[in-house]
Amino acid sequence: MPERRVDPDDKVAYTWEELSAFYKKKYKKKEIEEYWVGFCKPAKKSKAEKAVAEPSSKAKSKAKPVAAKAKSEPEAPAALKYKEKKIPEVDKRMKELGLEVPEAVAPVASYKPFCQSGKLLFVSGQIPKCGDDAAYKGQLGKEVSVESGEAAAKQCGMNLIAQIKAACDGNLDRVSKIVRIEGFVSCTPDFTQHPAVINGCSNLMEAVFGKDVGGHSRFAVGCSSLPLGYAVEVGAVVELKAVKPR
Secondary structure, three states: OOOEEEEOOOOEEEEHHHHHHHHOOOOOHHHHHHHHHHOOEEOOOOHHHHHHHOOOOOOHHHHHHHHHHHHHOOOOOHHHHOOOOOOOHHHHHHHHOOOOOOOOOOOOOOOOOEEEEOOEEEEEEEOOOOOOOHHHEOOEOOOEOHHHHHHHHHHHHHHHHHHHHHHOOOOHHHEEEEEEEEEEEEEOOOOOOHHHHHHHHHHHHHHHHOHHHHOOEEEEEEEOOOHHHEOEEEEEEEEEOOOOOO
16 A cells, blocks of 8 residues: 655645645656655554554455455545645735736846845846836936835836746745845935835735735835836845745
8 A cells, every 4th residue: 555644734645646746737856755755744544554554363364355345446546635726825915915926027138037045035136117117217306206116116026026936936935034125216316215115115025925024124225227217126135935845
């Protein structure tokens, strides 16, 4: 009888074949093997399984008929009884907020959109690129209002989330902490409301990930210009949980 292990996500026992069949579309075989060995504890054998594995002397003569019956009436595979895959908590929260993660913006020059070192994910600065972003170009204190600047910072935050999601293979629940937000504001020399502008991104992170995970350190600084004429650019440092299939 194949070994069954308990998936800590739903407390149900699965065979290796059932667990790997469920997760193989989203995770590599090596990651599933690590999860199987490191997180899934061996399931306790039922009385029926113990009886088959260690038949008493009285039952030994009947072992073959019992085994034959077990084969003729196999238990339905656990994977078929598995509940609908749970929607990650962050995805649920975004849906409640009426937000949809955009496509990750491709780099505009020679760099990577993100790099991971250990548990830390370093996300390159994101501009507020989207379908209708004309209002996000120019300088604060000149063509761009504080309200438009805040909206631009929020869009930068959405683009940050898109990159984080790509780094996490689609599972935003792997984020354990938004460590730091790095805000740049294109503005005139006399502009002083940089914090109010970058609040657009900061407030988004807390709303999407919750205050405990989304609360972060940050800086908000002014500069004379930003790539492609955008008014705001935001980068981030994020801590991730170890790979653990859901």
